[in-house]
Structures are given as C-alpha cells and as structure tokens.
Amino acid sequence: MKTVLVIEDDIGIQKQLKWSLSDYELVFAADRTSALTQLRRYEPAVVTLDLGLPPDAANASEGLACLADILAAQPDCKVIVITGNTDNEHALKAVALGAYDYYQKPINTDVLNIILARAFKISELETENRALRSANINNSDIIGNSEAILKACRTVEKIAPTEITTLLLGESGTGKEVFARAIHRQSPRINKPFVAINCASIPENLLESELFGYEKGAFTGANKTTLGKIECANGGTLLLDEIGDMPLSLQAKMLRFLQERVIERVGGRQEIEVNVRVICATHRNLAEMVAEQSFREDLYYRISEISLTIPPLRQRGHDIIVIAKALLHRFNDEFNSRVQGFSESAMQAMLHYQWPGNIRELQNKLKSAVILADSKYISEDDLGLSNQSSKTETLRKVREQAETHAIRHAYTLANGNLSKTADSLGITRPTLYALIDKYRLHDLRNVETENP
Template sequence: MKTVLVIEDDIGIQKQLKWSFPDYELVFAQDRASALTQLRRYEPDVVTLDLGLPPDPANASEGLACLSEILAIQPQCKVIVITGSTDNDHAIKSVSLGAYDYYQKPIDVEVLNIILARAFKLSQLEAENRALKASSISNNDIIGNSDAILRACRTVEKIAPTEITTLLLGDSGTGKEVFARSIHRQSPRVNKPFVAINCASIPENLLESELFGYEKGAFTGANKTTLGKIECANGGTLLLDEIGDMPLSLQAKMLRFLQERVIERVGGRQEIEVDVRVICATHRNLAEMVAAQSFREDLYYRISEITLAIPPLRQRGHDIIVIAKALLSKFNNEFGTQVQGFSDCAMQAMLQHAWPGNIRELQNKLKSAVILADSKLITAEDLGLKAVDALKTTTLRKVREQAETQAIRHAYTVANGNLSKTSDLLGITRPTLYALIDKYRLHDLRNTETEN
C-alpha cells in the first residue's frame, strides 16, 4: 500500500483524511520535528503539508521551513501544500521552494484524491527513469553500471558542453578514446570532425609534421602542402592520445598552440588560426614525469584543466559480465555464431581475473572464445582463464547485519550517545532500536548512553 505522510496539527482533519483515503497508508505528524522523524522512518513518496504549523499556526513560516527540510532530506518527495489562507503568496512561495502542488482548504476529498494519484504517478515515472539511467549508460559505447563508471559518465555529461581542456587518465585498454568520443558526441561540436592521433605510435621525427602539417618543399619528399591533424580537426575535437610520450622538443610548440590556438606548418612562416577542442589522454603518471623533468610543467597544467580518471576493469565489479555479454552479442553478429552465453565457471573466472590488459584483453579473449567454443556456453577454458571454485556468496542476512550495525553505530556517534536521537536519525522507534541493539549484541551502546 502506498504511504502518505500527513503533516497536520488539526485532529479533526486528520480523522477526516484517515477515513477518506482507505487506499493509502496514512501516517501523521503534528509539527516540524515529528514530521522529519516520520519522514526518515517511512520515506514516503508523497507528503501533504499544512503550512500553518505550531508554534506559528497563524503564519506560514514554520510550514515553509518544514518544506525546505523535507526536500533537503528527500529531494524526490512530492509535497502537496495545504493552506487555509486565501492569500496565494504563500502557495506560490511553496511551489518556488520545490513543492509539487498546493491545495486550499476546505478539503474536497475527490479533488485531493486526484492530486494524490497524480503525485504518485509522477513519482513512479521518475523512479523508473532513474532506474533506467542507472541500469544502462546512454553514452553509446560506454557500458556498465558500477559506481565508478556512473561517476565517470556523469562527469562526461557535465564537461561535454564546455570548451575545457580535459585530461583522461587510465591504464592501457580502459577505453580512453571511447570516453573522448563520448565527450565529443555530447558537445556542440558533434557535427564537426573528431580526430585522434597517438603520440606514441608515430616516430619523433614525423610527429611534428603529422600534428601541424607541412608546406611543399619543407623537406625531402614533401611534394605538396599537407594539412596536419590539428587543421583537420578544425571546428571539432582533437584527441592527443598518449600525450605522455610526446617528445620534449615538441611540447613547447604544443603549449603555444594550446594557449594561442594558432599553428605554423613545418617549413611555413604563416600563423594559421584553428578552432578546436583538445582532449588529452595518457596511461602515464604526468605528475611524476614533471618532477623528473621529462614532461613540461606548464604544459601539464595547461592540458589538465579538468582530469577524469577512468577506472581499470578490475575495479568495475560486475561490469565485467555486462561488457562481456555485450561483446558476445557483437561477435556473434560479426562471425555468424550462435553462442548463447557463459557458464557459471566462466563468469566466476572472469570476475576473479585481474585483467591487466583491461577491456582490450577481454575483447581478445572473447573473440577467440566465440570462434573456438564447442558448446552453446563459453567456458573458462575457452577464455583461456583458470577455472576457480564457486565464489563464496555472503548471505543476505549477513549483509543486512553488517549494514545495520554500521548504520546504528554511525547514528549513535552523530547523536552523541543519545538513543532517542539515534532512533530518530535512523527513522525507527526507540523500542525497535533496543531490539536491534540486543539482536546484534551492541550492548556497549546502552552502557554508555547519555541523555543530553
């Protein structure tokens, strides 16, 4: 049954609402303090709030303060403000603070029932939308729902609309270019070129001409003027991959380009303006390289206006399985195979493996496994991984015990040893708290209780 928190000091109205809405579980509060206690205890999706709360029932100050605290604790909560005043200023003020809707007394049960139903429907749709966003990332090639990858994707969403120079840090094979392309796709430059150059894969004597281009006759074999990668990316995004491998002799010229947004082709004298967003990536520790004087300090600070660390595969938990299933579908289409999934042994082996080569290693192992698999399910042997014993799964009861014990001790500390305040912070009654203390043998909490 759906729960509605009713914050109302009029007992008569409480009784009217209780008998008028049998389809909802109504819980009541008479003032701001009890309202916040009930909010933590029941975590309702919908709240009705009388603005005229004691100790200032003639005005709306206490009700508006209560509204602000409710939304601070539970921002997704739908608060329906109920006021007995004919002055709409208070109602408008409450909506501006974040209230879902407002209703003026006297109460019409049918109208209020419609408002409640709409509030619950909107709350349900928003919850489904949050769950959908959490379960699958909208950044095309970025797959996963671990906390680490979700944080990285939220960072991408924030920086993509800006022109800030971004440094992507991550081990080889973690998908730095995938993140760079995601930034480009979510930026205003999405319809312009995305150009990537790997600074480690091009010989030092050729890297400058690859980046800046060259004029005809600049060197032997330069038979025509050729644009460099920077000019090719004009209007769009340039990814300087493995910038930590850029030779010192070229770093000064790169710094000037980043500061002035002008280049000179090799063998040329004319300054050429370019409009390009720059993203850099490396698996190296640039701070250590700066200390060792193998990377320019000024360039380091110029390219790292914002830094995004991409987690290695071994730190992404069950994302490994999610990515593996997505790659399996891709390779089935590519090779015309019909492998249906992974054996339990294979999934356990993937979760146990350290993946030093990250996603690139996973791709390679899966590609060969899809081709060589003798059955409909890929085994650990097909992946070239060591079979492991069944993973020991912690029971749900044990997880709950650990989580509740930790939460109780934390709230007890915040409440300075006062068990009444501890129960309020946890959203439970004091007898329930005593029962949990006895259940988990936290007797030291009772022995040191204070009543301040």
C-alpha cells in the first residue's frame, strides 16, 4: 500500500482523511519537527501539508518553512499544500517554492483522491525515468541497476582499456554479445571494426574459411581471394561467440593465431599478421569439456585470461521490469503503437517467471504482446504468462503436496501394505486412513494388500 505523509494539526481533519483515504497508508505529523522525523522514517513519495502549522497556525510561515525543509531533504517528493479557501497568495507561493499542487479547504475527499493518484503516477514515471537513465551504463545497451549487473559492468570498465583476452560466460540469451560490444566501445579500439562470428551457426567444413579466409582456387568455387572474419576485424575487436562449439580440428589453428597473432588463409602459404583484440563467449561449461577432452586445455587457458559471468535474467530482480519498459519504448516506436505500460499482474508475472530464454525470450514475448495488446496496458495474458503462478503457495497446499508425496512413496516401498506404510511414516494406521481420506488417495485403499 502506498504511503502518504499527512502534516495536519487538526485531529478532526486527521480522522476524516484516515477514513476517506483508505486506499493509502497514512502517517501523521502535527508540526514541522515531527513532519521531518516522519519524512526520514517513511520516505513517502507524496505528502499533504497544511500551511497553517503551529506555532504560527494563523499564517503560513511555518508551513512554507516546512515545505522548504521537505524539498531540501527529499527533492523528488510530491507535496500537496492545503490552504484556507481564500488563501491563494500563499498557495501560489508554495507552488513557486516547489510544491506539486495545492488544494483549498473545505476538503472534498473525492477530489483529493484524484490529486493524490495523479501525484503518485507522476512520481512513478519520474522514478522510472531516473532508473532508465542510471541503468543505461556508458550509453551501451546494458540496462539494469541490480547489484549483479552493476558488478559485471564495473568489470567491463576495468578490462575494456586493456588487451586481455576475455571469456564471457552465461546462459543463452543473457546478452553476451551486448557485453562484448560494451567492452569494444569503452576500449581504445572504439573507432575500429567490431566483428562477431557464431561458431555454432556455421557448418564445420565452412568455419575455417569463414574465420581465416581463403585464397583463389583453394577449393571448388573459390573464384577469388576472400578475407576471413579475423582479417576483417584487423585493428578492432573479434567476438568468437559460442566458442565451446568450435570443432577440435580447428582449435589448434585458433590457438596458434591467439598466441602468435598471425594467420594463414585456407589454400595459402603466407603468414599474415593481424592486430585484433579477441573476446570469446559461450554458454557451455568449458572446464567440464576440458575434462571430457572435447575442448583443448591449452586453448581454454589462453582464451580465459579473465572470465566474466553474466547473470541470468531470473537473478537480476527488478531489472526485469526496467528492461521490459525500455523494450516496450523501443517496440512502440518500431510498430507505431501506443502501449503505455504493464498491468500490476503482468509485472508480478514477469518477476516470478524463470525466463529460461533470458532477455531474448523477454524480447520475443514483449514484441508479440505489443502487437496483440487490446488495451493501453499489457496484461499477463498478452505476455503468455497467465499460466505461470505469480503467487506463493499457501502453507496448507505445501503441506498437502509434501504429505501426499510421502504417503505414496512409503506405500510403494511397503508393497501396498498399509500397516507397514503407517509404521514407516511413524503414524498409527487410523491416522493414515484419515490422511488417505483427507487427500482423497482412495486408490491406495482399493488395492490394499496385507501380505507380510
């Protein structure tokens, strides 16, 4: 429930507001000192302030001073000043000092509710904008302000100016190429090419020529000398995406390139020097692949001079919502749509969903939701998450599931003997019957065998 700080010394008005503003949690203060104490304690986004505060209740000096103190302590707070019905001069002065809005007595709670709702909406929009600005680090496409992502971004800032070979680890769809581009953009090579190649998407017999290029006549169809991705990246950065899928037959040649920074085109004999910063990425566990001898140990240590693990989306907390809103803005522009945001249930569904496809899955769901949405706010149905439970299971449900599983497991081990089932569970036979009836496990009694 949203919190409103009500600064009002009239006990009658306090009671009226407490009854009529039931959609909010109200905290009260009767003077400037207690108001600042409550402000520090609750940090409310919205405050209502009666300008006629003691010890100068007849004038507005104490109320205006309180307003200045609130905005000095919490500049983004939305302060709604409440004045007497003829006190326009003080109301306008309060707005000039930074008050969000003013309202004149006598209080009409319906109107005040509308003003409060609008104030909270403006506050939320401003908070989102600040989050998006602070989350977009160094103008890259890395969006988020969770501790996990900020730690990863700090690592990027440290390694970007160096020439160290970096290995990016993370599940598919976590944004490994985005991080690689961020490293390139923050490096001295920013004005040189960034070239990416996915080692898993190119057939094994073509990957070598894609990487190293080939000379004219090297094989059937090689009608001209063609540069490979490595030469195309000369002076810049080369991303070897999904290097864990590189065939063993090519890994030795890749190791030589990384060590010597020279290549030979397919069908060629000339060594060609190449100045390239190399970043590798994979969703595979290369250490396990080394143990299984499906990835060269020497190549593994050569490409992992420093490793950076990118957290999956499900571990990034509220980043999910920040990213979703940034993507929504992008897709609104792309499809010329006017979707304004997400319903509360949609945001809860996104926060509780596990996102096995990570950011790529989020992109796909949002793109289709923007196209198919029937209202201004995307629902969990639009996202295709309506079947995903966004609520914690009740303790009763958890207990039922656990006890049902335990009974069936014990029943199986006891070969259908209910007496032995009860003994193994540490309960009496009548208690077991009661549980069977309670959880409607009637099939256990129908096939009961009492053979020892």
